[in-house]
Amino acid sequence: MWKIISPAMNHLGCLMVLSFLFFACSREDGEKALFNSPGHFPPTSYDFSQNPLTPAGFALGKKLFYDPILSRDGTISCNSCHQQASAFAHAQHDLSHGVDDKLGRRNAPTLQNLAWRTSLGWDGGVPHLDLFPFDPITNPVEMDEKMPNVLAKLQVHSQYPTLFEKAFGSKTISTANLMKALSQFQLMLVSAGSRYDRYLKGQESALNVDEKSGLLLFQQKCAACHAGPLQTDHSFRHNGLHPLGKDPGRFSVTLDSLDYLRFKVPTLRNIAQSGPYMHDGRLKTLAEVIEHYRNGATMHKRVDPLLKGGIAISKTEKNQIIAFLRSLSDDGFLKNPRFLE
Amino acid sequence: MIFRISLFIVLCSFFACQKNEQPSPSAKNDSGSVVVKFDNRFGSTKLLLDGTEYQNAAGENLFISRFDYYISNIKLQRTDGSFYTVLQDSSYFLVREDQLASQRVTLRKVPLGEYKGISFTIGIDSLRSTMPLAQRTGVLDPGTTAADMYWTWNSGYIFVKMEGSSPAIAADPNTGKRNFWFHIGGFGGYNQRSINNLRQVNLNVSDGTLTVSKGQTRASSFHLIVNAAKMMEGVQKVSLAKNPVVMFNSFSSTLADNYAAGMFSLSHVENY
Numbered sequence: 001m002w003k004i005i006s007p008a009m010n011h012l013g014c015l016m017v018l019s020f021l022f023f024a025c026s027r028e029d030g031e032k033a034l035f036n037s038p039g040h041f042p043p044t045s046y047d048f049s050q051n052p053l054t055p056a057g058f059a060l061g062k063k064l065f066y067d068p069i070l071s072r073d074g075t076i077s078c079n080s081c082h083q084q085a086s087a088f089a090h091a092q093h094d095l096s097h098g099v100d101d102k103l104g105r106r107n108a109p110t111l112q113n114l115a116w117r118t119s120l121g122w123d124g125g126v127p128h129l130d131l132f133p134f135d136p137i138t139n140p141v142e143m144d145e146k147m148p149n150v151l152a153k154l155q156v157h158s159q160y161p162t163l164f165e166k167a168f169g170s171k172t173i174s175t176a177n178l179m180k181a182l183s184q185f186q187l188m189l190v191s192a193g194s195r196y197d198r199y200l201k202g203q204e205s206a207l208n209v210d211e212k213s214g215l216l217l218f219q220q221k222c223a224a225c226h227a228g229p230l231q232t233d234h235s236f237r238h239n240g241l242h243p244l245g246k247d248p249g250r251f252s253v254t255l256d257s258l259d260y261l262r263f264k265v266p267t268l269r270n271i272a273q274s275g276p277y278m279h280d281g282r283l284k285t286l287a288e289v290i291e292h293y294r295n296g297a298t299m300h301k302r303v304d305p306l307l308k309g310g311i312a313i314s315k316t317e318k319n320q321i322i323a324f325l326r327s328l329s330d331d332g333f334l335k336n337p338r339f340l341e
Numbered sequence: 342m343i344f345r346i347s348l349f350i351v352l353c354s355f356f357a358c359q360k361n362e363q364p365s366p367s368a369k370n371d372s373g374s375v376v377v378k379f380d381n382r383f384g385s386t387k388l389l390l391d392g393t394e395y396q397n398a399a400g401e402n403l404f405i406s407r408f409d410y411y412i413s414n415i416k417l418q419r420t421d422g423s424f425y426t427v428l429q430d431s432s433y434f435l436v437r438e439d440q441l442a443s444q445r446v447t448l449r450k451v452p453l454g455e456y457k458g459i460s461f462t463i464g465i466d467s468l469r470s471t472m473p474l475a476q477r478t479g480v481l482d483p484g485t486t487a488a489d490m491y492w493t494w495n496s497g498y499i500f501v502k503m504e505g506s507s508p509a510i511a512a513d514p515n516t517g518k519r520n521f522w523f524h525i526g527g528f529g530g531y532n533q534r535s536i537n538n539l540r541q542v543n544l545n546v547s548d549g550t551l552t553v554s555k556g557q558t559r560a561s562s563f564h565l566i567v568n569a570a571k572m573m574e575g576v577q578k579v580s581l582a583k584n585p586v587v588m589f590n591s592f593s594s595t596l597a598d599n600y601a602a603g604m605f606s607l608s609h610v611e612n613y
Binding site for chain 2: 050118119121124125126127128130131134135137138139146147148150151174175176178179180252253254255256
């Protein structure tokens with residue numbers, strides 16, 4: 001392509017147009033290779049046109065995700081509480097410790113399929129992925145840092161200004177580009193390769209008899225809230241747990257009394273690896289979770305109407321549902337070397 | 342490539358902005374600047390942080406350690422009643438009591454003419470509050486200047502921040518301090534309705550007009566008095582002892598109503 005261009009000045013315009021097209025095309029291709037929306041997933045919520053993914057942006061976001069430089073004393077990174085082996089949740093932790101060993105009040109959720117999220121956080125207080133990192137970075141029980149300090153530390157770092165230039169064309173590190181980079185890494189965390197996905201795509205043998213029975217039961221008894229291929233309708237509901245602390249849930253965001261003690265319906269992908277469960281991590285096993293939903297008698301009076309009186313699930317059915325939930329595990333995602341530090 | 346695209350966008354938006362400007366002055370000489378001065382006070386005296394003791398309408402003594410607020414979407418009213426709207430991208434200001442320079446705001450490219458009033462929003466409108474971060478720079482950047490005027494857990498700006506202490510407030514059992522915090526914000530909610538503490542202020546010159554004319558050596562100015570005491574009395578008396586912490590809760594709307602009702606007044610204009 002380049003050889004046909006004559007060095008004559010009157011070809012310069014042509015060269016510019018051609019190179020524009022060339023780079024435009026190559027970036028389009030790069031984007032496609034970077035982020036693939038699985039065919040059996042709904043349309044994404046994230047507006048990629050505002051933050052086109054690039055290999056440099058993804059690599060920068062990954063480095064930032066694993067770098068404790070984001071915290072006040074350099075001890076806590078995003079990865080401290082969001083680890084790949086548990087779908088970027090915090091394995092074996094009901095709650096997590098931040099800087100100075102301070103304890104958070106909610107369970108660290110998984111980070112997967114974030115491009116489909118309509119809000120972030122258990123209470124949905126953050127509407128956009130690019131706005132989310134402000135919260136853990138500045139929260140006194142998480143990273144306890146000030147944003148201007150983060151930007152200043154990155155700006156004088158030996159590598160970051162160059163990496164930002166590669167990703168966004170400027171060595172000056174802006175808030176917007178910092179957040180875009182973190183989003184680029186997180187958006188790539190797509191889990192769509194479980195046995196359940198293979199079944200959805202037509203491979204009958206991907207699920208065994210018990211798992212198929214479990215899927216049917218799940219569709220009858222759980223999918224009103226845990227809907228669709230991402231197992232969430234993105235709503236906020238009171239699931240019957242009695243409050244242990246003073247966390248008002250979604251109410252703190254909307255100040256609507258109906259939202260008191262409501263929390264987000266989470267995705268169930270990689271659920272077998274991402275315990276403990278519930279917004280405060282109080283339940284250790286999937287069996288305990290099913291038991292909670294069976295037992296309407298112990299549920300809080302403000303429980304969601306769909307759960308009133310509990311869900312009728314027999315012992316056998318319980319095991320089948322758990323078997324199905326385990327088929328949502330995606331080893332290709334949990335062990336993907338691309339997401340490793 | 343990204344740079345090229347952004348350059349293209351910047352150029353587009355540049356031209357878009359040029360088009361939007363209303364009414365478009367055809368040459369530089371058809372416009373001038375207007376200064377808006379914010380004179381923060383408590384009652385009738387100049388507001389001083391920390392050392393000075395004041396008394397609110399509820400009869401409580403207090404010290405103020407901090408007083409910051411956002412002003413946006415400024416419009417100037419002509420003598421014929423029509424409005425000149427300041428270009429939206431240049432219409433966001435953060436006034437801080439501890440930063441003298443922030444209390445003097447300059448509006449550029451104001452069409453020549455006579456103006457009898459000024460109106461603005463206290464806070465940041467919902468549209469701007471939900472724009473991508475790249476369009477929220479300067480005083481709106483949650484990573485720098487706006488970092489202490491932004492709720493990270495419930496994304497949005499704090500419109501008005503007043504902090505201080507009062508002997509009327511019960512001592513904190515852990516620290517022994519008697520502090521109060523008024524952090525008032527809330528633009529109505531992103532995807533579900535929530536409180537809206539945006540308030541509009543319209544002020545008129547009682548006597549004469551403000552002139553923007555050719556060849557002015559200094560910009561004419563609106564002098565606004567901002568009476569911080571009104572936070573606790575504009576519509577409803579607010580007791581610090583009863584309400585030492587007012588942040589994102591329903592009571593915050595009472596304080597918003599208070600600051601909308603007479604906290605800002607127009608003292609006079611100066612013409613040059």
